[in-house]
Amino acid sequence: MADISLSDLKVFAHVAHHRGFQKAADALGVSRSSLSHAIKGLERRLGVRLLHRTTRSVAVTEAGEQLLLRLNPLLRELDDVLDAVSHGQDELVGTLRINASKGGARWLLKHVVPSFQQRYPRVALDLVAEGQLVDIVAEGFDAGVRLAESVPKDMIAVPFGGDVRFVAVAAPGYIQAFGLPVTPNDLMAHRCIRQRLPSGKRYRWEFEQGNRQLALDVPGTLCLDDNDLMVEAACAGLGIAFVPEPFARPALDEGALVLLLEDWTPASPGLCLYYADFRHVPAPLRAFIEVVREATQH
Known part of the structure; x- marks a missing residue:
């Protein structure tokens, strides 16, 4: 051979x-x-x-x-050896392109990017935040960031940031005017702020309690495609929103929103940095992964 x-x-x-x-x-x-x-x-x-x-x-x-x-493992190991020989850790240069959801980009900017830029000042970071899931290889990205459930099966995933849960929230004034939903099915009689996915489909709100799982196409006359906007609409009393908890947390802490149906919204695996398992993993990406893991441990 x-x-x-x-x-x-x-x-x-x-x-x-x-x-x-x-x-x-x-x-x-x-x-x-x-x-x-x-x-x-x-x-x-x-x-x-x-x-x-x-x-x-x-x-x-x-x-x-x-x-x-x-x-594939042999090719990755060979690339690692060649990178170790040709580049010292303090000499990393190049451009690192990452496609992320808005929430993922926000987490990276707060917990990872400052340390990464301080440690590797000659690496240019191109962080693109968009709602639609793209083929990172075809679009020329080194890595992507999405919720674990959305990561393509043929990718290597690096979890970070811990578990996350989607929560139903509403303004106190809305609850006073329209009542408190006790079960997910009660939402069918409420004004819900619906979500339009990048694919064009409406998101079905998913709930879980023990072995019971529900996915509801809730009613509502307002439909948005951005988590921040849905939180703002809920704060304005326009209805009940269903968003990742980090987006609603500031308004919850301030009392502008209240949590609903808490026993129906368990946490699930959160964000992952992912990349193709067949290709050379460039030294800047390997360094970025290391900083992500450090930030997750702290």
Whole structure:
């Protein structure tokens, strides 16, 4: 197997991750035909088919999955060794691009970014906050930040910030005027501030108590797509909002809002920094992950 090149193995890892030659070619900055030629040569030398190809899609064969299982950790370890040799920790340079939810970006700005910039002043941090979940590899990001439940299954996830819960909140004046909901089903008779997801669908409010789980398409004439705006609307007495607790916490502490249905809103796994498991992990990202882990432990 001495004639199998490391370059061809990396090409296979890229094509397998993207499930297509064109996306892999775009990510690597090479032609589609060169990737196809490399894969055919690799399959010929190994004597097995690694990919099933059709005119519309690419799928990894069983032999290909077995190779990936062993190959990805080896590629990551090799990248770590090369980075350790070529860069001292105090000499990190480059740009780190991270796509995050608004809440995730807010947490990073408060707990991670100041320490990271002080420790690595030559690394430029490009932090993009947006509501819509994107393909971080296709869009050219080094990492993403989302709630654990939204992280793609083929990514490596680094939890941080602890668990989080969604809470139902309303202004005291609203409760005085319209009454206190005792169970989630009581919300069906209330004015709720509904949420529009980036996909265009309305978010169904999710509740849990023991083994009971509910997902309600609550009623309401006001629909928003931003957690901060929903909190402001609830403070103005426009209805009941359902948001991640950190967004509502300042208003709760000030008494501008009250918690509702607390025994129906348990905490769940919170934010994760995630990145592709097939690709070279650049030294700035590895350094950022270390600072994130430090901030989580404190």
